[in-house]
Amino acid sequence: MIAFENVAYNYGGGELLSDMSLRLAPGSFHFLTGPSGSGKSTFLKLCYAELKPTAGHVTLFDREVRTLARDDVAQMRRRIGVVHQDCQFLDHLPLAANVTLPLTVSDREVSPEDVGDLLGWVGLRHLADALPPQLSGGERQRAAVARAVIIGPDVILADEPTGNLDWELSLRLLKLLVELNRMGKTIVVATHDMNLIRQTKSQVAARVLRIQNRRIQLAGADL
Numbered sequence: 001m002i003a004f005e006n007v008a009y010n011y012g013g014g015e016l017l018s019d020m021s022l023r024l025a026p027g028s029f030h031f032l033t034g035p036s037g038s039g040k041s042t043f044l045k046l047c048y049a050e051l052k053p054t055a056g057h058v059t060l061f062d063r064e065v066r067t068l069a070r071d072d073v074a075q076m077r078r079r080i081g082v083v084h085q086d087c088q089f090l091d092h093l094p095l096a097a098n099v100t101l102p103l104t105v106s107d108r109e110v111s112p113e114d115v116g117d118l119l120g121w122v123g124l125r126h127l128a129d130a131l132p133p134q135l136s137g138g139e140r141q142r143a144a145v146a147r148a149v150i151i152g153p154d155v156i157l158a159d160e161p162t163g164n165l166d167w168e169l170s171l172r173l174l175k176l177l178v179e180l181n182r183m184g185k186t187i188v189v190a191t192h193d194m195n196l197i198r199q200t201k202s203q204v205a206a207r208v209l210r211i212q213n214r215r216i217q218l219a220g221a222d223l
């Protein structure tokens with residue numbers, strides 16, 4: 001589904017990621033960890049073709065990213081939902097409109113009932129008409145998951161989705177991602193939080209990828 005073959009990335013100041021080879025199988029759940037600044041966000045950007053590798057090959061859904069035209073990338077992104085580190089919303093639009101924005105911009109429609117059900121699933125049905133500045137941190141993060149899911153993606157990439165949340169809210173958010181995985185979605189979650197990884201590993205067969213010294217390695221066994 002997502003494959004890296006000898007991938008390297010360099011922002012211009014020396015290699016940040018080197019010689020990474022891996023395959024994320026359909027329906028798998030991976031955590032991505034590593035020190036601050038090690039390149040977790042960069043890795044995720046390579047996974048959704050926001051960045052193209054400076055060496056090696058990234059293949060998304062059997063297409064080599066480097067060969068994709070801009071329209072192909074847009075097409076590909078419809079299969080990948082991203083929960084960004086700093087989930088940004090349009091402050092003048094109610095929550096329901098923010099969550100459906102990815103569909104609106106691609107001229108697709110969704111019924112109000114379906115939006116209500118999706119907001120209900122993340123526990124925000126009662127806030128459908130609220131404006132983003134009125135939401136708490138945890139509510140914003142759950143709204144970001146709903147927005148990533150509304151396009152019906154095969155893959156969900158979450159970049160520190162629990163960064164500003166307390167333990168209980170973090171577990172609640174991870175539970176949503178575990179549920180999505182049980183529905184067959186491929187999940188990658190970047191996080192520093194080892195306790196969260198341990199807790200989640202008791203619910204789902206998650207593997208742990210660690211970026212260290214520019215390389216990626218499987219770190220599951222020692223957690």
Ligand SMILES: Nc1ncnc2c1ncn2[C@@H]1O[C@H](COP(=O)(O)OP(=O)(O)OP(=O)(O)O)[C@@H](O)[C@H]1O
Pocket residue numbers: 011016034035036037038039040041042043
């Ligand atoms: N657009 C950019 N241009 C130049 N350097 C960048 C750019 N984006 C990130 N970097 C640098 O690349 C390195 C890795 O950044 P990245 O955000 O991928 O790390 P991270 O592991 O996600 O960090 P954190 O855990 O702190 O969020 C950092 O040193 C960062 O300053």
